[in-house]
Amino acid sequence: MHQLIASPFLDQHVLVRPGSRGGALLPEAGYEELRTADRDAPAPEWLADAVLEQWPDLVEVVGRPLGDVALIRQPSAWEYGKASWEINLGCNFECKHCYLGLKMNSGMPWEDKRRCLDIMAEAGVLFLQVTGGEPTVDRDFMRAYRYAWDLGMMITISTNGSLLWRQNLLDLFRERPPYRVTVSVYGAAKRSYDELTHREGAWDQFVQGMNAARHARLPLRMSIVVTGDNGHEEQAMVDLCRSWGVEYEVFTNITPTIYGGGEVLTAQSKEHLRERKPFTGCNAGRTFFHMDPHGLVSICKIGRDDQISLPHEGIGGLARLAEIGDRLMLRTGGCSGCTLSGACTVCRPLAKHFQDARAPLAGYCQHGQKKEG
Template sequence: MHTPTRPHDLIVSPFLDEYLVLRPGDSSGVKVQGHHYMELRQLATSRGPLPDWLRSAARRRWGLDLGDRTAGDVLLIRDPSPYGHGRASYEVNNGCNWACDHCVYGSKRHEGLSWAPRARLLRTLRDAGVLWIELGGGEATIDKHFPETYAYSYDLGMQVELLTNLSTMFRPHMVELLVSRRPYRVTSSVYGATEATFDGFTGRRGAFKKFMRGLAAAREAELPLSLSVVITEKNAHEAAAMRALAERFAPRVREYTHMSPTFSGGDEPLAQQAPEYLHSRTPFTGCDAGHTSLNVSPFGLATVCKVSRDHPIPLLKEGVAGLARLGGISDRALQRQDGCSGCALQKSCTTCMPLVKLYRKAGSPLDRYCQHA
């Protein structure tokens, strides 16, 4: 099991081609020069005094008074990494306590790594340069090793985002965990504005009450909430009420209206699409997936992203060096293939090639993903 360490006040870390000073649990940061990074690294090792420029920057950015504390007491210094992966999503466990029909995970089996290999996996991600990590599932918080997973990610100097359905957020040990080690974001989804709709959507009686209790607990603890309003044919009649509910609790609200196939190409979520909520999306112009970000399955298999899961890299076997292949895998996955290779509308296409392949595998209607419809 993970033995908790003293939470740090600031993280000093390389991030891609830059150097950042971050406050755990805050999405904002301070960009510094390379010589400042080296200065703080040396001061933390020698337990020297904090430089005045950092005290001033912390006060301006976060209202944080560092007093007369030493660098070793305040700073967690992240080592440089030869691998350029700054972000990762880690599916802690694909099991879930709800049964939503729109879910892209399809069959949600409750399985994942035991603690020892999981801790090794998190250290591997740290060594790969991952500074921002998303912990999700399934429902991550029902995994038996979630508390250690969350705390260890934080203690390794990663900024943590938690994806959760909030069904366990009201429990005292969960609140204590997230208050003592603040995430920079807690993201959840709104599936209904009434008990009947929400419970029907999730297939679980009592889900709405748990969601609202979790929502209230997160707000009381002043956790940084982000809510996604998911609109399908089951709950479209409450779209306006769901938006109002989300805006009451969270400063950051987004809408998801396009249903995608499961990550294995199953068509079940497509039947949940509310046709009136299909609309034009912005063109896909490329992404950093596989180059500066990656996805990790419950068993430590690294892939380009959640959608593009071909040619997985077993991190527990190959270690961080295995990620050197991921950029090439990404470049090949994003190349237009088959009927898309000669398409004259490529520059305005709104769907990446890995997602196109899932839609095709699921036998999706063309209007869900292609302009030629």
Template sequence: MYRELSEAEDEGRPVPVWLSDATKQAWGLDLSRQSSKGTILVRPLTRLNYNRASWEINKGCNFNCEHCYLAERKFAGLPRSGKDQLIALLRDAGVLWLQITGGEPTIDSDFRHAYEAAYRTGMMIEILTNGSRLHQPGMVELLTSMPPHKVKVSLYGATEESFDSLTRKPGAFKLLSKGLQAAKEAGISLELALIITKHNAHELEAMRAMAEEYATRYAEYTNISPTYDGTSEPLSAQAPGFLNKSSVFTGCPAGHTFFHVDPHGFVTMCKIGRENPISLMAEGLDGLLRLPAIADAQMLRTGGCSGCQLSGTCRVCRPLAKAYQAAEAPLESYCQHREGVTT
């Protein structure tokens, strides 16, 4: 089927019947009379099997959230030419789904340029944002002319008092509200991430109501984690009684089918497991061949978890557990077996 698509696009033949039938069923899009050339973007085959990546385009942020997992939020990263090179490397690694995050990605001066470049490679793009710049005309134009796969907006409260308190940014709630309204009026589909903390737990129903008004779907996040390098400051934002330990960690393909890239082009298995970063800019795609072994090494049990006989039902992944241990977090903040475990 890939070969058929590639030849049809190369020779300008009509879109294959099986594809036009699928697009009509999925999206109501009739391609039955269309030439494949200019209609289908056929990505070249790659020797790597990475289909997803997340990219911190910049760690800088216009908020100063109390619960942020980033140890530092310095405004720094690759120049525009470096971003172009990185996107080409992601394409050649096989990446079809790209999450652009930060910090706050939309404050990067090259965000629009990078978004357009990734979009033109055929990547499905997800933006993780605080929503503070969604109201700007340039942003509305970008997201309506080149629709993303998903825009996920973090919701930190339902009132100015709670929102601005957690973000430590006066006026943050007003910016968020303007962004939500602008997206709604422009028809931009949003997903809301409800971040439950001690500042807003009493407003949970109101936050859900906001999500119902502005989002096509939403999810609630109740567990606050340490910074990825194991400092405890974010844990102070945890809402008492809101720890969620409902799902068992059954493994993760991080480093094998997807990876994370920091603002300077260093690749790690994920946002949390950042040991032994690989410089994608210096090593190119060959550097990714080392990533699976690096990821596997970070999945080994350490600290008080090394001899645990109940590890098969852990509810946090190993890199995150290491961060909790490094932060000397209370055992009850991440281990459901705390009553029968000695550390």
């Protein structure tokens, strides 16, 4: 089982370690040496030196066969470095603010999931986010995680944390460490937490999961979600993360569902609505993509029009993503001819969701902001 991964990543070559945030850049010649080396030969001395400089605890790499230490990813003509995957939309919570809308347990059979992961690896995906719904409730989560890890992917799990106390998950993450486990925080007390998630006992499950995850020293990161139900606890949620010694990020702006539904916008705390930074563009569809539970690939989680069926079209279908991305980013519909588009604070696909939801302009558009007199 590999401890290191040497891989192309976009226009570079990197050396990374599952379970670690650190890494090192490899010169192209060094990567090629590793790619063509005898797997049974000792790891090159220069590699051992680079590993010990970045990860001093990995002293056992010295003198060991390269194949026992590192997985060497092959080059890809597609150059997709990242991807996200909703393994299932099913969830054991029913949060008021969830942008996914319906929580339906549905998805692909295992053979299609495995085929999609193989295609992702062939496309060059090194960093994979596995999300949901709640990913850990999917019946294939553990073997999908194991399979992707064995392909040489650095995996982030986005979770509500409620099942992280399960021993089978903890054993899996100990054997095959995740790159990161991102846990959403929905309150700092039982009442507000259970109210937002519509699940009695959700707070207790969250705390149990977090205690187990911290004890197992999982690479945790918290996403603090601020809504009308828990807005008065924003500082308490921050303090909770700090007391646990876990890094965090605060999210205050609620978005419509992926179907353009505005029902979740009622969860917005108007007092915590923050001005968005200007949208300066992204590489959606060019260096990363998103896949839903049925293997339908889109440029990202927001721009889901013109999806491509990865199980049916295979890797060749990805060739259309860049063109789809360019088309979805055009200022169309209600944004056509806008004189403020150069400083717009949301991308066009997200603006379309807000427009479909008939959302107040103040939540996403400069035209809805009050002008100072």
